[in-house]
Amino acid sequence: MSGYFSAEQVSAHNSENDCWVIIHDKVFDVTNFLNDHPGGKKIILKNAGTDATKQFVAFHNPGVLEKYGALCIGVVGEPPKAGAEAPAEAPVDDDDEMQFGEMIPFGDPSWYQQWGSPYYKESHRRLRRAMRAFVDKEIMPFVHEWDEAKQVPMSLFRKCADMGILAAIAGTGHLPVDYFDVESTDFFRGGDKAIVNPPEFDAFHSFVIGDELARCGSGGVLWGLCGGLGIGLPPIINFGSEELKRRVVPDILAGRKTICLAITEPAAGSDVANLTTIANEANDGYIVNGEKKWITNGTFADYFTVAVRTGGEGMGGVSMLLIERTMPGVSTRQMQCSGVWSSGTAYINFEDVKVPKSNLIGKENRGFKYIVENFNHERMGIVIQANRLARVCLEEAIKYGSKRKTFGTKLVNHPVLRNKLAHMSRQIEATHAWCENVIYQTMTMPEDLQMIKLGGPIALLKAQATQTLEYCAREAAQIFGGLAYTRGGQGEKVERIYREVRAYAIPGGSEEIMLDLGMRQSMKVASMMYGAKL
Numbered sequence: 040m041s042g043y044f045s046a047e048q049v050s051a052h053n054s055e056n057d058c059w060v061i062i063h064d065k066v067f068d069v070t071n072f073l074n075d076h077p078g079g080k081k082i083i084l085k086n087a088g089t090d091a092t093k094q095f096v097a098f099h100n101p102g103v104l105e106k107y108g109a110l111c112i113g114v115v116g117e118p119p120k121a122g123a124e125a126p127a128e129a130p131v132d133d134d135d136e137m138q139f140g141e142m143i144p145f146g147d148p149s150w151y152q153q154w155g156s157p158y159y160k161e162s163h164r165r166l167r168r169a170m171r172a173f174v175d176k177e178i179m180p181f182v183h184e185w186d187e188a189k190q191v192p193m194s195l196f197r198k199c200a201d202m203g204i205l206a207a208i209a210g211t212g213h214l215p216v217d218y219f220d221v222e223s224t225d226f227f228r229g230g231d232k233a234i235v236n237p238p239e240f241d242a243f244h245s246f247v248i249g250d251e252l253a254r255c256g257s258g259g260v261l262w263g264l265c266g267g268l269g270i271g272l273p274p275i276i277n278f279g280s281e282e283l284k285r286r287v288v289p290d291i292l293a294g295r296k297t298i299c300l301a302i303t304e305p306a307a308g309s310d311v312a313n314l315t316t317i318a319n320e321a322n323d324g325y326i327v328n329g330e331k332k333w334i335t336n337g338t339f340a341d342y343f344t345v346a347v348r349t350g351g352e353g354m355g356g357v358s359m360l361l362i363e364r365t366m367p368g369v370s371t372r373q374m375q376c377s378g379v380w381s382s383g384t385a386y387i388n389f390e391d392v393k394v395p396k397s398n399l400i401g402k403e404n405r406g407f408k409y410i411v412e413n414f415n416h417e418r419m420g421i422v423i424q425a426n427r428l429a430r431v432c433l434e435e436a437i438k439y440g441s442k443r444k445t446f447g448t449k450l451v452n453h454p455v456l457r458n459k460l461a462h463m464s465r466q467i468e469a470t471h472a473w474c475e476n477v478i479y480q481t482m483t484m485p486e487d488l489q490m491i492k493l494g495g496p497i498a499l500l501k502a503q504a505t506q507t508l509e510y511c512a513r514e515a516a517q518i519f520g521g522l523a524y525t526r527g528g529q530g531e532k533v534e535r536i537y538r539e540v541r542a543y544a545i546p547g548g549s550e551e552i553m554l555d556l557g558m559r560q561s562m563k564v565a566s567m568m569y570g571a572k573l
């Protein structure tokens with residue numbers, strides 16, 4: 040972008056061989072783009088040489104202009120007078136940032152929209168600003184491309200590592216500071232002056248990171264980035280030997296290597312205790328044989344945290360092994376799924392894979408305990424993502440409904456449409472508030488009690504979040520109409536999220552199992568711990 044033009048100058052460029060348009064006060068030379076324009080040549084030519092902002096807004100996502108930035112040749116207006124200083128940008132006062140975001144009703148959590156909250160302080164507000172800038176610049180514009188290509192680039196892992204996002208996702212409410220260089224990250228460098236000083240990092244910082252990340256509106260990117268790291272690494276960090284941790288954790292937190300969790304099998308999903316992948320002892324290690332299915336990140340992961348049978352039947356015979364892609368006998372193939380395309384969901388074969396004893400995670404036959412201990416963390420990750428994806432559906436629906444007119448009035452002016460938005464909003468807000476309440480308990484309740492007392496509510500919360508997501512994706516798709524039935528364009532996010540609902544409602548415990556477990560566990564806690572006479 041270079042020049043300054045008057046509207047009159049622009050109006051002279053009004054033919055097929057020389058076509059300019061003004062959009063949001065910027066001047067675009069679209070002459071060479073006319074034949075490639077997905078909406079057709081004629082429709083732009085009708086607006087050639089004019090301010091086409093209104094027409095453009097009616098048919099496009101705002102992100103389109105960022106993608107086609109190269110077409111911009113200048114702005115409408117006078118060049119600044121020589122010697123005139125550029126207006127200074129107002130400094131951001133973190134203490135004052137009670138309002139943040141676009142102010143779409145319920146488009147962001149209430150603490151972004153001037154509501155008070157006991158949970159957030161300045162560091163959370165700084166972090167939300169930094170996360171938003173990162174996601175808007177480094178993720179949002181590329182999501183559709185990555186989804187169609189069915190992979191997230193490795194460069195994204197490195198960028199997220201440089202921010203500190205990978206370490207935050209791997210840590211369960213605290214940062215694994217011994218295994219990454221705090222001073223090389225944007226979020227955590229600089230002690231007191233850091234965006235977040237590492238000792239002050241808490242579960243609400245994790246929440247802000249997960250919530251802001253999920254604004255990208257792609258379960259594929261979220262599962263791609265967090266789906267292996269968030270569940271495959273904690274068993275190593277929490278139970279692995281120091282040697283194992285030193286060997287694998289730093290590379291993963293630096294974005295040089297990736298890891299996934301391999302538990303589910305073609306015939307063993309939520310009933311983990313029945314898995315059949317076998318690890319027979321041989322010399323100073325194991326020989327592993329078996330198949331794993333629906334393994335998030337399995338297509339590209341360097342490491343696999345694998346649940347194997349080392350002992351007898353049931354949960355007491357399960358161990359966790361770290362298997363490496365370079366080990367002979369490991370093969371993976373990408374599965375064709377309805378959604379989360381860029382997350383590399385894989386079918387994995389282990390054929391006579393020799394695994395050294397040093398790759399055993401924790402103790403033999405204790406694997407089931409390690410898996411179960413990460414369930415709360417895993418499920419809360421799913422809850423946070425699902426509820427923000429639901430919010431994205433709401434936000435998109437409100438924005439679209441505020442510009443699209445039918446029967447002479449905007450969609451949002453039809454009561455039947457507002458009724459849908461209202462039901463979406465109330466479910467999202469209720470889920471968010473419950474989520475904050477549970478997160479607060481993870482910071483204040485002793486860890487051994489959390490396992491017992493939070494398991495039930497978190498299972499119910501997972502079902503609540505995924506049913507909210509399903510509802511919101513459906514209603515937003517109805518509001519977008521045909522646009523949510525086609526990939527890309529204005530309905531892009533909603534179309535994608537609608538396809539991704541099952542990737543939230545099934546893994547990490549299906550809704551059916553969550554609802555049953557949630558009540559069973561809560562009944563048990565009520566009678567055993569609180570003395571309820573049931």
Ligand code: HEM
Pocket residue numbers: 060062067069076077078079082083086091094095098099100103104107110527528529
């Ligand atoms: C810099 C100028 C423009 C660029 C870069 C551009 C780009 C695009 C792109 C990428 C699409 C595919 C759908 C999407 O991704 O949103 C599209 C569709 C479309 N564009 Fe443009 N466009 C421009 C100007 C215009 C103008 C001035 C009009 C005038 C009305 C227009 C009308 C349309 C229509 C009707 C569609 C089809 C929408 C649909 O499929 O529902 N475009 N444009």
